[in-house]
Amino acid sequence: MSNNASVQDLINAIDSGSSTDIDNAFNATMADKISTNIDALRQDYAQNMFKSSQEITDELSVEEPNETEIQDNIELEENVEVEVQDTADTPIEKPTEEN
Numbered sequence: 708m709s710n711n712a713s714v715q716d717l718i719n720a721i722d723s724g725s726s727t728d729i730d731n732a733f734n735a736t737m738a739d740k741i742s743t744n745i746d747a748l749r750q751d752y753a754q755n756m757f758k759s760s761q762e763i764t765d766e767l768s769v770e771e772p773n774e775t776e777i778q779d780n781i782e783l784e785e786n787v788e789v790e791v792q793d794t795a796d797t798p799i800e801k802p803t804e805e806n
Contacts, residue, residue, distance in 0.1 A: 713732070713735050713736040713739045714736055716732045716735065716736070717729070717732040717733055717735075717736045719732070720732040720733075
């Protein structure tokens with residue numbers, strides 16, 4: 708049974724109001740969805756079964772930022788001003804700039 712047909716059967720069963728039909732249609736819909744997902748997992752497992760762990764890691768690895776991106780991020784962080792509010796009873800001493 709296709710996924711669309713089983714969902715349509717569930718809708719029709721709900722519309723009819725028969726609890727037995729609703730239960731059967733719901734179970735069929737869930738079984739169809741589970742079967743589809745298990746098939747997808749089987750295909751993925753079969754494709755990766757004989758790959759080395761390094762090949763799989765390479766496929767999953769995240770691209771490292773280059774030196775320019777790192778420098779740009781550092782410059783952005785240096786230009787960020789942060790205002791901190793002290794909630795304690797004692798005042799905050801502001802650092803003095805030395806020239």
